[in-house]
Structures are given as structure tokens and as C-alpha cells.
């Protein structure tokens with residue numbers, strides 16, 4: 675359980691780092707998120723609190739879109755078929771190790787329009803697909819009996835951290851770096867990571883006079 679908890683913490687940071695990188699590549703999306711977070715947080719409050727998150731639909735859409743493109747566990751954990759079953763005409767014999775590539779599922783052009791593009795707006799509608807294991811086009815936490823039990827805790831932590839990064843700071847790329855120059859290469863393992871560390875320059879916002 676200790677190991678799993680560490681893994682859970684790590685996956686939460688992976689989501690945050692990819693979300694920040696995607697937003698830095700598209701500054702108008704970062705501006706939209708900051709406008710929402712700053713508008714929905716009571717004036718003069720030094721930080722976003724958990725109670726403020728309720729109305730932040732764009733924040734949730736940004737994180738969902740990040741999980742679609744960058745699921746921290748791209749192949750979930752290995753599963754094992756107890757009985758023989760047939761899926762889409764393919765027979766999976768009993769006692770087979772099954773690896774599910776949710777990274778590829780999230781980028782399937784048959785399921786997603788402009789599948790490779792970071793477009794949080796696709797999740798703004800409350801009826802859009804969710805990641806709780808019912809919509810098989812987006813499965814960053816798995817599905818069924820072995821779905822991640824840390825899903826609510828994990829997402830609550832990511833939401834409050836992301837909201838505060840957007841609320842408390844304005845963000846720039848270092849030096850003369852351009853938004854399009856951000857290297858989004860991923861390194862695959864049991865968890866996925868960015869090849870290059872994300873380096874950003876924060877400027878603190880003074881919220882006391884607002």
C-alpha cells in the first residue's frame with residue numbers, strides 16, 4: 675500500500691506537469707483557465723480553497739483532456755483473463771495476460787476528432803465522456819473491479835494544485851523560448867514522463883488589492 679501511495683502521488687504530479695506543458699504551448703487556453711479560476715475564487719482570497727472548485731468547469735475539462743492525451747499509466751497494470759471471452763471478434767483465451775493500451779485508445783482518431791490536438795473544450799459539456807470507467811474512449815484510471823481506488827483523492831489533489839498554479843502565478847517560458855519550441859516527447863515505462871523537465875518562470879500575483 676505504501677508503494678501504491680507513492681505511485682499515486684507520482685501520477686498526480688505527472689498529470690500536473692503535462693497539463694502545464696500543454697497550457698504553455700497554447701497561452702490562450704492558459705488565459706481562459708486563469709480567467710475562470712480567478713473569477714470563481716472570492717476576491718482578495720490568497721489561495722483557491724476546495725469549496726471554490728465546484729463551478730470551475732474549464733479546470734476540469736483541462737485535466738480531462740490532459741488525462742486523455744497523457745494517461746500516467748499508459749498500459750494500466752497487467753490484467754489476467756479468468757475465462758475465455760470474445761471482444762470485437764477477437765478471442766482472448768482463459769489465463770491470458772492482457773495489456774490495455776489506454777494511451778493509444780485516448781488518441782484513436784476513430785473515437786476523437788483531431789485526436790492529437792489538446793482541446794479541453796471537447797469536455798466542457800457536462801454530457802461529454804468521463805474517466806470513471808464507463809466511457810471506453812478514455813480510461814486513465816482503468817475500469818471495472820480493478821479501477822484505481824485513488825481516483826477521487828488523486829483528482830481532488832490535482833484540481834486544487836492546478837487551480838492554485840493558475841490563480842497565484844502568471845507563467846512565462848524561460849529566456850527566448852517560444853511556445854511552439856516546448857518539447858512534448860514522452861518517455862514510456864510503467865508510468866509516463868516528459869523527456870525534458872518542464873522549466874517555467876512564475877510571477878506572483880498580488881491578490882490582496884483586488
Ligand code: HEM
Nearest residue numbers: 678682685686747750751814815816817820822823824828
Ligand atoms: C491522477 C492520479 C492517478 C492515476 C492517473 C491513477 C491511475 C491508476 C491506474 C491506471 C491503475 C490501474 C487500473 C487497472 O489496471 O485497471 C491504478 C491502480 C491503483 N491505484 Fe491509482 N492512479 C492515481 C492516483 C492514485 C492515488 C492517489 C492512490 C492512492 C491513494 C492510488 C492507488 C491505486 C491502487 C491501490 C491501485 C491498484 C488497484 C488494484 O489493483 O485493485 N492511485 N491507478
